[in-house]
Every structure is written in C-alpha cells, then in structure tokens.
Amino acid sequence: MSMKQEKSDVESGIRIDRISRIEKKCAFCNYWRPNVFYSFIGYCERHNKYTLDIDTCSFFEPLKINENKLYWCSTCKTRITGYEALQHVKEGHRVHRGAYVDPDIKEELYSVF
C-alpha cells in the first residue's frame, strides 16, 4: 500500500477487515475494550457487559481506525495513535478503541511514588 493510499484510508476511518483477516468476534469489534491485563476478557459497550474475545453477536461491527484518535494494542499492551494502529493491525496485532481497567484494581496495586 502506498503512503498516499494509506493516508487516505486513515482519514476515512478504515475498517480493519479491509487491511487484515479478521473473524466476527468480540476481539475485532468496534464496541469491545479488552481488560488491560487479561485481554481475552473485555467490556462490550454495545451490550454494557463483559464478554470473551471469542464471543460474537449480531451487532458485530469491525473496528474503524481514524488517525485523529488513540487506540489500545492488546498485543503490545500499549496505547497507540491511529497511524500506528494501522501498522499494528497489518502486523496481525489486536487493536481496540481502548482498554478496560477494572475499578477494583486499587486492591491489587501497591503505592508507588
């Protein structure tokens, strides 16, 4: 893909199924945010509930990537830009609109300053 074509795709909010083989599962859905630690569990914003990455439903919608937004790569456990997200998707990484942090995490963290 040329840089010109790539930029055009980013601006239009590219669907990840156009640049990588994906399955219709929560892991690739626009509504799904994986748990920040255990990325096979995640939060579905559409149904307001937790699901597994291998679950699916009739509302499945492939993630769209826009260069003006930030994304979460659960493969790298890192926040990335939309431009980076495209590269990660092409490399087979799992990219999501964000990650979900359990509010009870405070019980597990030590005070670090």
Added chain:
Amino acid sequence: MHGVSNSSIDLKFLIGGPQGGGIESAGQIALKTFVLKGYQVIGTREYQSNIMGAHSYFTIRVKPERPGAINFPVDAATVLDAESVLTHFTDVKKDGFIVYDSSTRKTKIKTIAPMPKPLKERLIKFFEERGMEPTAESAVKVAEENGVKTIGLPMRDLIRKVASATNAPLSRVSKTLNTIGLATTLYLLGVEPNWIEKAIATHFAAKKKVVDMNILAARIAIEYVDENYGGPCCFLPEGPHLGKETMLATGNEIVAMGKVVGGLTMQTYYPITPASDEALFLEGHRNFELAPWAEEVLGLKKLGAVVLQTEDELSAIMSALGAAVAGARTSTSTSGPGFALMNEAISLAIMAEIPVVITVWQRGGPSTGLPTREGQQDLLHTLFSGHGDNPKIVVASGDHIEAYYDAIKALNWAEKYQTPVIHLVDKYLASTITSLHREDINPLKAAIERGKFVENPGKDYLRYKITEDGISPRAPMGKVPLTWTGLEHTEDGMPTEDPIVRDQMMAKRRRKFETIAREIPDSEKVVLHGDPDAKITLVSWGSTKPIILEAMKLLEKDGIKVNFLQLRLFYPFPVKPVLDVLTNAELVIDIEQNDLAQAAFLIRGYTGFTIEHFVKKLTGRALWDTEVAHAVKRIVETGEKEVVVSGGA
C-alpha cells in the same frame, strides 16, 4: 504426603502476572492457606515502578517454623500471562510444575511491550541458540525438557464455566482468574481443597458473593486438573501451629503497629515508595477499637494516631517537629530521596533538641534509582545527614519483630534524649509478609518512656538547662515562655554567639550522646549470632539478618562454621563489642546490599579494623540464603575478595 513428618516440609512457589492483575490477592490467599493449615510463611513481592500491567510476582516459602528467606528454584510457579511464563520458565526445579494459561503459548517475545528490552534480547538469544522460536511455547518446552511438569489451563473455558455455574456477569467472574491459577497450584502442592476454600473465605471475609464465586472457581480449577492431569499424589500433613492465632503482616504494617503501641500521637509523611504503606496503614487505624485481650493488657479501649499527609518532605519533617514541640509524640516516614529533603530540618531538630523519629525505608538508589526494589544504600546518608556537628541515633532493624520493637524504642529514645532517631528499614522488609504469633509482638515488652519532664515549670525554668547528663527537662507548652531556635542559644533558648556559652552548649550536647552510649545496653547495639568461637565471622545489618541466619544453617551442613555479627546501632557506635568479635575471627566477610560496603567503611572508621572480603547484591531483588551460602563458601575456598550475587527476575 501422608506419613511424611511436617517437620520436613519446605515449600517454595511463586505467583507471577501483570501488576494489578490479582497477584497480590493470590499471594495473600496462598499465605493464609498455609497459615490456616498450621505452617509458618514468608511471602515477598517484586513489582515494577510503572505500577500497572508490567510483570510482578509474589514468592512464598512455607515451613513448620518461620522461614527466614526465599530462594530459587521453586517447587511451583503460577504464571498468569505470557511475560510471566517467559520470565520464570527456568525458575522451577526438576520435578516441579508450572501452571499457565494455555492461550499464551503462541505469544511472541517481541510483542510483549512491558517486558524490559534487555530481557527480551537475552531471551531471544537463548531461544535462537537452541533453534527455537522466541515464544512462550518455547519456554514451556524448555521447562518440560528440564523435567518440569507444565499444566496448561484453558482460562477462557474455565472462566466461562464459572460464569455459567454462577450466572454472574463476566465482569465479576473475570476476577477469579488468579484464583483458578492459584487453586490449581495449591492443590497440586498437596493442599486439600477445604483449606483453599477456608483461606478464600478468610481473605474476602465480608464479601459473601466474592467468596462464593472464588470458591466455585477453585473447585472448577481443581476438577479440571483432576480430569486432565491427575491430582496430587498425596496431601500435606497439618502443620505444628494448627489452630494457633497467627497474624500476617508486612514490614510496613509491623512498624506502624509498633508506633501505635509505642504511643505515637502524630505521623506525617509525603508519599514515597516503599514508605507510604506504613502511613496508609496508620491512616486506616486512626482510632480503632482494641481486641478484648489487648484492651485488658494496655488498659485502653482505642488506639491510633493523627496522620498528616503534607505537600512535600520538607513540610512533613517540619510538621512533625512542630507537633513535637507542642508535646506530641511524633514520627515521619520516607525513603532516600525524601530523606534528602529533610536534611536541613534534621540539623534544626538536633540544635533545638526536638524529639522526632524518622523511619527511612531504603530502596535502590542513587536518585530515583530502583524505586520499588531493595537497597541498603542510605546508611551513610542517614548517619551523616544534616549540616554542622550533628549526632543523632541511627538504629537498623533486621526483621519484622525487631522492627516492631525498634519502632517503640525509637519513640522512647527520641523523647528521652530529645533528638532525632533514624529508624533504618528497607524495601525487602516493607514488602515481605510474614506470619507472627502474639508472643512475638508483646506490647508489654517495651514500655512507653517520655524522658525528663517538668509538669509545672516555674519562672526559673530553663529549656536548655546545662545538666551533667546533657539532658534538659522538657516542659509543656503554654505555662512559661519557651523558645526554640536553630541558632546557638543560651539555657533559656535565646540566640547567642557568646563563645563561652557556645562551648558550654556544644559540651552539653556531646554529654547527651555520651549518656545515650552509656544507657543503651550493648545488647541493643550489636548482636552476635552463632558460636562466639567460630573462626569465620559474617558482618551485616538490616533485613539481611534472617537470610544470613538461614545461610548459616546451609553452611554448617557443608562443614563451614560461621558466626554472624549483626550491627544494630550505628550511632552511638558500639566500638568495643564490634572490635572484640572481629579481632577474634580469622576471616571476616561483610555482606551488604550496597556497592560501597557502607557498614564495613564505618567499622574501619570507628575501630580501625579493615574488612577485606565482601558479598554484595545490587540488583534490588531479594537476597537469597542460598546465594549468601554459596558466596561465603567461594570466599572461604578461594580467598576471593568480593562476590557479587544477582539472583531473581
């Protein structure tokens, strides 16, 4: 393990995973399981300073009597993510086992973002040299080749099973993932399911739904293991302390408890690792009701201190000094970087003779260094802190029990001698949880002393009265005019530069430290462990104490007899007792977790005795008893000057 005596039990295992991903809870449940079963435990945490998501792990050792140290390899590892698999696959001994999430097998090393780059490079090289793909799967294969059994758990399926059995949302069920891994490990180590369930119920006591869900998760995990791998060959016998009231506490918590029992009325702090948890524990127990037995012993219904979080360390120490002047029994706690900011105030406290305890939780430096890792690098920093001629008491605790009593003693000494007392502790102690019995921390063993005090001062009261022992009685605020100043002063506290008064005041403060040196018994300044006639003497201080005591047992099995000189008080320094021991030894080995060998430096300065052999650990990871034993053996056999050990991920 029916038929096996509980006295032979010595179990070691670790739980690793993403920081914040349930490692702490799993570790605590594991400790509670074995305590309920009648054993003694220690568990220590290793975690990274970026707080969330990076690899952390909890190492546990279980013995019939309190273990003094952890060491590797372990009998079992529960590793909840790919990074943990790859970090610990060589940490398990032959015939041990690794419990892991089977879905992590395909994870490539290069995609694990939180893993430090140098470790990635070492691992990739390791697998390339063996013609293997740099993945978690290769790590599992290497472990298997090393004779380690690997237990792959299908976490997705097990989580779903828990969800369908409880009809609970995945959001809640997902939090049992650590329990699934832990229950599998405990069961395979030979713990009957009922003990695991009791520990879960104890840990989540007030949350019935959480208890039920975690117990169910444990049962599902155990059922899966039975069906797919077979259960343990036999179960562990009950430990010797079955049914005995046992407390689990970190070093941070035990120091906080000591302070409360020691009559602390005000604690100030600015957050810093690894000190903050002490103040947070005090905040959580500001005004707590005592258990009936404690009420009877202490004659009090409630205990607790005011805790003030200030805007920085300068304010923390100055607030503590202000409160002390007003009559409060005060302390502050910090770590190396925070202590650096307290320097000026320490001089003020010495000049104005204001009592304050400064608990210094050392960590790996210099500068920000290794904020969440072990270090014993602030001995010289604390001893020589402040400007001007400024003696102050510096005491170092070797374990939880010493730290508890030292916290009480430090408050006593501060008020009795009207001077700053620096209580040196460290991150290893802070992060290590140990089991304690009531007799280990008896509040009556250390009574509260507040020193000379005039309740009703008359007009002739002199705050800085020149006395034979150098100690001037304190008086309550509000009854007579009182002056405190950092300037040199007359007996009534007014600033002066008069040369005669200057000499008198310098001599008075010096006499005070002569009094301290005389009144604090040698037994509280230095301790010689082991045979006094042993020809090899190990010298150390701080949290290395229980580790060295364990190492001594290992050395004795190898026919190497040593004793151990534990330094407790660094100012006033016990010159004669130290020199007596060192000059009696044929070989002296200094063991410290700093590069300068700071205690050995002080010994040379105070006594003229030069130590020429050293064991050091600088990685910030917990020191192992086996490391100490191997290093000492090497020095004894080869005459090496210095052995640097570096075990631990």
